[in-house]
Amino acid sequence: MPTDLRVLAEAEWDDWFATFALAFGGTPTPAGKEELWRDLVEVDRMLGAWDGDTCVGTAGSFSFRLSVPGGALVDAAGVTTVSVAATHRRRGILTAMMRRQLDDVRALGEPLAVLTASEPVIYGRFGYAPGTLQxxxxxxxxxxxxxxxxxxxxxxxxxxxxxxxxxxxxxxxxxxxxxxxxxxxxxxxxxxxxxxxxxxxxxxxxxxxxxxxxxxxxxxxxxxxxxxxxxxxxxxxxxxxxxxxxxxxxxxxxxxxxxxxxxxxxxxxxxxxxxxxxxxxxxxxxxxxxxxxxxDSLHVRLVEVGAALAARTYRTPLDVVLEVEDAFCPWNAGRWRLTGDAKGASCERTRDPADLALSVRELAAAYLGGTSLTSLAGTGRVRELRPGALAEASVAFGSDVAPWLPHGF
The missing domain is CATH 3.40.630.30 (Gcn5-related N-acetyltransferase (GNAT))
Structure with a gap:
């Protein structure tokens, strides 16, 4: 039977939450916890996957504003309650939920998506990378x-x-x-x-x-x-x-x-x-x-590369062309010219030759300033195409203080 993926309706909350709780072990929910999350949840941002009348997958997001280097607060989707029923694994349900969610986040104009991962290995294929440590x-x-x-x-x-x-x-x-x-x-x-x-x-x-x-x-x-x-x-x-x-x-x-x-x-x-x-x-x-x-703590996903990179500032003056690979969100793929300094930045499409080549995951890892592009280049996942570009960009992307997520969501 095909799975129906749709925005959660108010009347479906109990079944939806029970599916999520069961995926995380099925132990009794502490008194008041479900009520607290129910108050915080924005129902129109929650997704459910249904096999007939049975909820078999959950995912959602909160509308956050996240601090970035330079002190700006940037709109971000705080991804949460991601689960797939053990009876319905390996059927593409998670991929379908991630696809729908990132499309929705983009439509809302939020340039970032962030999450905390119960199993970090899961989310790399969707373009997320650890952006903070704890x-x-x-x-x-x-x-x-x-x-x-x-x-x-x-x-x-x-x-x-x-x-x-x-x-x-x-x-x-x-x-x-x-x-x-x-x-x-x-x-x-x-x-x-x-x-x-x-x-x-x-x-x-x-x-x-x-x-x-x-x-x-x-x-x-x-x-x-x-x-x-x-x-x-x-x-x-x-x-x-x-x-x-x-x-x-x-x-x-x-x-x-x-x-x-x-x-x-x-x-x-x-x-x-x-x-x-x-x-x-x-x-x-x-x-x-x-x-x-x-x-690892906060995992970061650049939903709109241009808007995300333009929203933060950079420690030193920077003018670099990035060749970005993004198979899951192809609207991000291609060349971007990023110019910026400690006062502001812009990031626009360009046909100029690339100075650095990397995937959206490497950009996500470096975005908050906690992981250096030089370190990522040591793994072969960032390639320098113009001599000197790597050192320039790595210094500029850094942060004076380590990025940090003080609490989960």
């Missing part, structure tokens, strides 16, 4: 000290209920977004993610706690965390799990980290998602005792 740190706070900057002791810290300072924390986050590529500007309702804390997902830890940093009565930072108490024969060895930590200046930042390092009855701090250039690594006395690990 750092995990499991820090032995009995052996690691922090070297804090002047002014740290002047920062006032206080406990507060997370909900009581939510608006102020969101205002601070909004100010931080433009400073680091890869961060989504949170749309109304998304602030609830920071407070969602079902007991079934705590693994024995406390409810989420919040401490704010203040100077002259103004909020200059916050940390949300949980404490997992643990004891053995030798004494306490609890773990502090850092969920979110944002600060507007080095002193407030250091004060918050020093606080979580010194919580009573704990011996370690665990942070799952930090930028790979987190200043914490420079404050720590012994990086070997921080047990660091890195993995």
């Amino acid at each position: 750092l995990k740190a499991d820090i032995d706070t009995t052996r690691v000290q922090l070297s804090v900057p002047p002014g740290t002791d002047d920062v006032r810290l206080r406990y507060t209920r997370p909900a009581d300072v939510l608006d102020a924390c969101e205002e601070l986050y909004a100010r931080r977004v433009v400073a680091r590529p890869g961060m989504p500007a949170r749309q109304p309702g998304w602030e609830r993610l920071g407070l969602f804390d079902p007991e079934s997902e705590r693994d024995g830890a406390s409810p989420v706690q919040c401490v704010v940093a203040e100077r002259a009565g103004e909020l200059v930072g916050y940390v949300r965390f949980a404490v997992k108490p643990e004891f053995d024969w030798k004494g306490p060895k609890g773990v502090v799990r850092v969920r979110d930590l944002e600060a507007e200046d080095p002193a407030a930042y250091a004060a918050l980290w020093r606080f979580v390092f010194t919580i009573d009855l704990t011996t370690s701090v665990l942070a799952y998602s930090r930028p790979v250039d987190d200043p914490l690594l420079q404050l720590a006395s012994d990086i070997r005792r921080c047990d660091l690990a890195v993995r």
Whole structure:
């Protein structure tokens, strides 16, 4: 029976969500989680694949605005809820959903699509590539000290209920977004993610706690965390799990980290998602005792190459012709002249000889400034056609700070 692929109708939500949940293991959904996502979902951006009356595939996207090098917020489709029923694999359903979705995103005028991948190997064939990395740190706070900057002791810290300072924390986050590529500007309702804390997902830890940093009565930072108490024969060895930590200046930042390092009855701090250039690594006395690990985070897809490349700025003046390969979105294929600097950029079709040849995946990997074109050239996937063009473009595409996705979607 042919599969019917269509935009989700409101009445189909329960079947659609059940199909998605089953594809990810079928365990009970924590209380309130489905309701939260139902409130955030834009139903007219959700797709369902149906075999008769049975939903066998799901995919959707959120309308995001994503920070890019230079500080602009660019319209992006935040791809989410992608699944195919185990009974219907290898029938082309995923490819059909990705095809329809990217066509729809293009029609909406969004030059980027982004996602977080449960299995990263899946999405390369659709033109996605890892554009940000995330750092995990499991820090032995009995052996690691922090070297804090002047002014740290002047920062006032206080406990507060997370909900009581939510608006102020969101205002601070909004100010931080433009400073680091890869961060989504949170749309109304998304602030609830920071407070969602079902007991079934705590693994024995406390409810989420919040401490704010203040100077002259103004909020200059916050940390949300949980404490997992643990004891053995030798004494306490609890773990502090850092969920979110944002600060507007080095002193407030250091004060918050020093606080979580010194919580009573704990011996370690665990942070799952930090930028790979987190200043914490420079404050720590012994990086070997921080047990660091890195993995992919935000995967990027350039839906409209010209608009996407023109939306960001470049560290150094750049004038380069790119020969782009894009089999899945052929409207991107061909030669593009990219000119730009720290003030702005343009990217237009051209017939001029190419300086660099690469696929849309390499452009996606380098787009936010976290992966160098020189590194990609070392794999043979970026070819230099004009001597010197690779070094020029690689420097220009870079970012002063590592791109970072602070939370999933």
